[in-house]
Amino acid sequence: MESQKMKEKRKYSVPAIENAMEILKLLSRNRFRESTVTEIANALSLNPATCYRILQSLEEFSMVRYLENKKRYTLGPYLVVLGERAKEHLDYLSIIMPYLEKLTRETGMTSILVNKIGEDKVAIVAKVEASDFGVSVSVGRHFSITDGSFGMCFLAPLDQQQREHFLKQQKGLKTFSEEEVKTIERDMEFIRENGYSITYGEYIKGLGGIAAPIFSGEDTVEMSIELICFTSQFDKEDLHLKGILVKRAAEDISNRIRNLS
Template identity: 50%
Template sequence: MEKKKEEKKEKRKYNVPAVDSAFKILTLLSRKKFSKSNLTEIAKALSLTPTTCYRVLQKLEELSVIRYDQSSKRYSLGPYLVVLGERAKENILDLSVIEPYMEEITEETGLTSFLVNRIGQKKSTIISKVEAEQFGINVSVGRHFSVVDGAYGKSLLAFMDEDESDELIRMNDGLRPLSEEEISNLKEELKEVREKGYAIAFGEYIEGIAGVAAPIFNNRETVEMSIALVGMTTQLKGEEAVRMGERIKKVADEISYKLGGRVPFT
C-alpha cells in the first residue's frame, strides 16, 4: 500500500505545461459552448496568459488539430482530429468487444447505455453510447463529467485507493455541491458498491434521471471504465433499479473477463 502511494506521488511530480495546456484547449473546444472561441475567451476559460495561449494555439493550428477562421477570429477543432479519431477507434479492441453488449442490454431494457472512461485524475468522459428508442438521454459522446458524478462515477470511486477517492470527493467539483452529510453518506455508499459490484444514482445528480453502473476491471484489478444504464426515474424505481444493477454487473463482469481483466469479487 505504501509503495503504491509513493508511486502516485512520483507520478504527480511530473508535468509538461505546454502539453497540459494543449489538451485543455482541445477539450474546451470540444464543448458546445466553446466550439468556436476567440483567443481571449479560451485564455480566460483556462486561466492561461494570452501569450502562452496564443503560442499553443499557433502550434495546434500548424498541426491541423485546430483551425482558425480569419474572418471571425475564432478557433475550432481541426480536420486532422477526424483522422486521429478514426484511427483510435480502429485500434481500440475494447470498443469492438463492449459495444455489442451495450446494444444488447439497451434493446433488452429500453434504457440508454453508456461506456464511461476515466481521464486524468478528476474527469470522466463518455466514449460510446447506445440510445434507447423511446427515452434516449440526450448526452453526446465526448461529454466530460467530474469523476464523482452519477452512478458511473460511484462505480469508479468505489474501486480507487481510499485516499484518492476521498480527495476527489472533497474537491466537490461535480454537477452539484455536496454537504458534509452527503459526503459522509457517499463514502458509506461506496462500501456497499464494492460489496454489490454496482452503483445506483436516483435523481440526486440530475433531477428526473436515474442510472445504474458497474465497473470494468483490467488485469491489475483496477478500474478505468464503467458501463451504465441511464433512464428516467420512473423507469428505475425500487426493485427495478436493483434488478438492473445486478444485470449491468453481470454484463460488466463478462466484459472484464473478455478483456483479460480480473474481477476481485463474484
C-alpha cells in the same frame, strides 16, 4: 494529503502538453465549441500570449481550426482522423459495443461506455441510445470522477483518503457536504459488495443511472458502463434488477479484456 502516486505523476508533468490537452477538451464542449483566444485563456486561467502560441501550434497540425470570419477557434479536422484510427486500434470497443446494444435492447434505456481521462476526469466514449423515449447523450462529454453512478464505480476501489481528496475538490456536477461525503463512503461498501451503483436524480434532476465497473486489472477500473433513464419511467427499486444485468455484462467484459493482454 495527496497519495504518493498523485505526487509522482505531477512531478513528471509537461505544462505545455497539459495546456494543449486542456484547450482541446475545452473546445470539445458545446459551450466553447467556437471560442476566441481570450475566452479560452479566461476559461483555463492561462496567460493569453501562452494560449495563443499553443493554439498556433495546434493549428499547424490541424488539431484546431481558426475561423477567420468569426475570429474564433474550433476543433480541427485531423482529430477526426485520430479518432477513427483510435477506434480501429482499440480492441476493447469491438468487445464492448455488442454488450451496450444488448443492454439497450433488453431494458429500453440508453447505454454508455465511460473511460477515465487523467486522474479526476471521465468521458463518454461510446453510446447506444434507446429509440423510444430514451435519454440522448453526447460522445466526448467530460465529467468529474465524482459525478453520477459511473463516477462512483471509479471511486469505489480507491482508499478513503483518495476518495475524500476528489470529493472535496468540488469540481463535479454537485458539491458535497460533510454528511454527504459520509453517505457516499457507506455507498462504497454497497458497490464493492454488489458490483453496481445506482443514482436517482441526485446529480441531474430527472435522470437515473445504473453503472458497473470494468476492471483491467485486479483493482484497476479504467472504464464503466451505465444505463441511463428518466426517473419518471422507473421507481428506484426497479433499477436494482437492471443493476444485476449491468454487473453481469461488466464482469464478462472485464474477463474478456484481461484475456487480450
